[in-house]
Amino acid sequence: GAGVSQSPSNKVTEKGKDVELRCDPISGHTALYWYRQRLGQGLEFLIYFQGNSAPDKSGLPSDRFSAERTGESVSTLTIQRTQQEDSAVYLCASSTQTGIGNTIYFGEGSWLTVV
Amino acid sequence: AQRVTQPEKLLSVFKGAPVELKCNYSYSGSPELFWYVQYSRQRLQLLLRHISRESIKGFTADLNKGETSFHLKKPFAQEEDSAMYYCALAPLYGNKLVFGAGTILRVKS
Incomplete structure (x- = not known):
């Protein structure tokens, strides 16, 4: 497809379980x-990948959160030992470059509910 | 630290009325400011950015460095403008978009 694709679109998991969220960026997008968006709150930056550079992980809230990206393609966000406060929409976005002129394109999000 | 503040969670106006969605920011350097919009059942998308100085769907936003504001305005609201609007900030040569909490705009007929 032409847009950023995320899966699963909805995930309900039990507290303490691990979850993996997947993002397929737009082809050719290096960034x-x-x-993360919790109910009633703004979008919270988690992590950023740019080409082969070391990722900017400064937004990851705890060591239970990690993300990987294979080259300039698919990325997986993993949350270990999920807690109820992890319930949120997880949004992935991609872009061709950073800085001035950058437009980032968002996926539809993965809704995570931890029960 | 970068911060974006949108003081209104909900703004409700009548069709044809002027709209102003407020956005204030704090950042020590020169930022790039954006407005993103999310219509019902659609993904978040860029509406406009200050560097382009353009009008999209009748909306404009002017960066006021003195007041550190980037309010979004439209002279005559339309029902199809109903959506969630997010103000966002990025460092001029940076990579980390920081978003406000968002404002729901409801345009009533």
């Missing part, structure tokens, strides 16, 4: 971002 990839993960954001």
